[in-house]
Amino acid sequence: MLWHHVLRYITILFCEHEIMSDTQAGPLRNFAAFLRRERTTLMEQWMKAVFGDAGLVEADKLTYAQLADHLPEILDGICTALDAQDLEQAEPAIERDARTHGKVRWQQGYRIDELVHELDLFRQVLADAAEMFAESNSAFTRRHEGRARRLIDEAIGVVTVTSIREAVTERDRKIDEYTGSLERANHELTLKQRLVSELYESRMQITRSVVHDLRNFLNAFSIALQLISRAPLKAEAGLALATRQAADMKQLVDDMVKYSVVLGDSTPLAVEPFDLRELFDELVTSCRPAIEAKGLRLSTRFEADVATVLSNRIKVKQVALNLQPNATKYPKTGEIELAIGGYGESSWYLRVADTGVGIAPADRVRVFDEFERAAGDDIPGVGLGLAIVKELCRVLDGRIRFETRQGLGTTFDIRFPLRHEASQDSNH
Secondary structure, three states: OHHHHHHHHHHHHHHHHHHHHHHHHHHHHHHHHHHHHOHHHHHHHHHHHHHOOOOOOHHHHOOHHHHHOOHHHHHHHHHHHHHHOOOOOOHHHHHHHHHHHHHHHHHOOOOHHHHHHHHHHHHHHHHHHHHHHHHHOOOOOHHHHHHHHHHHHHHHHHHHHHHHHHHHHHHHHHHHHHHHHHHHHHHHHHHHHHHHHHHHHHHHHHHHHHHHHHHHHHHHHHHHHHHHHHOHHHHHHHHHHHHHHHHHHHHHHHHHHHHHHHHHOOOOOOOEEEEHHHHHHHHHHHHHHHHHHOOOEEEEEEOOOOOEEEEOHHHHHHHHHHHHHHHHOOOOOOEEEEEEEEEOOOEEEEEEEEOOOOOOHHHHHHOOOOOOOOOOOOOOOOOOHHHHHHHHHHHOOOEEEEEEEOOOEEEEEEEEEOEOOOOOOOOO
């Protein structure tokens, strides 16, 4: 019997709550409908308040559409919350639009305080609308107005917090992006400064080497002239010495000119198709006299699976003609190998090998440096041939490698692309 009375009491309370909810829901839904109808007017009132506020500097730079942004969608979310008398149902959509709004405002240059202030003005416009609706609608009581104001305040609070969070996130992302760019720029600057420093040191080393070699040539030339003047009977020997020194000085100057031309060539690389067999035959004809004059044999090999390539023929020829003298001057006996052929599906190779003295392990890291030589002063040359080869290979996209064994000789192997993709910055 007791349980019967308790159950009846609970049922009465539940029905009264439903009646009160329905009674309150109707006016709130009516207010939401009013906001939807008056959305354009409300947005105009808000924009007028924003444009008239001296504290909102960035707003003056925006069009009406840019200023409105996602506020109409946020208003729709607030109306949905009023329909349901609860923010929870509309909160996901409101947060989504608030995130977009915060990101856009950051991109438009808003400060955080400006973002907060314009949303507070929007809250005031909606609060005024609630008051105006209450004055014209007797069913919308003070209690309904208070409930509507609380829902509006809660919704604007969610929008404010979410927008600020998104603006701060966007700011931090931009800071990270700018910081990364700055770090990369600093790294590139450091590398360029290091390159400039190394280049300066290299040029100073070249200058010192040239001055040293010219001084030696001039000293020897002076000795030869003194020998001729003081010992007429030895004039022939003195003349031979002077002639050799003049030839050595000429070679130094010629090599310096050749190297400076290669380094200073800033014109775009011109490529053309050319026949590898024709180039090979031309190289054999050019190299054979000097090789055989030294008593060496010339071994040649051409693999006919590659016919035509696209590159700069003159520069490729320069590579070979700088490798050949370098290979020829070291061996006293044996042979020089010259070979051209295909390598894989997209490359071809140029190989020059000798049976000379080889390169000592300590000298291998400097083999392509300027004025580096693998032997003493009795070997002709100034040590620029391989430096020229290195620079030409860089321009031609050639990959150069070498194998060497002391006392047995050295092999230089360069792989070039079958088709060189010429560009404006191919040379530098």
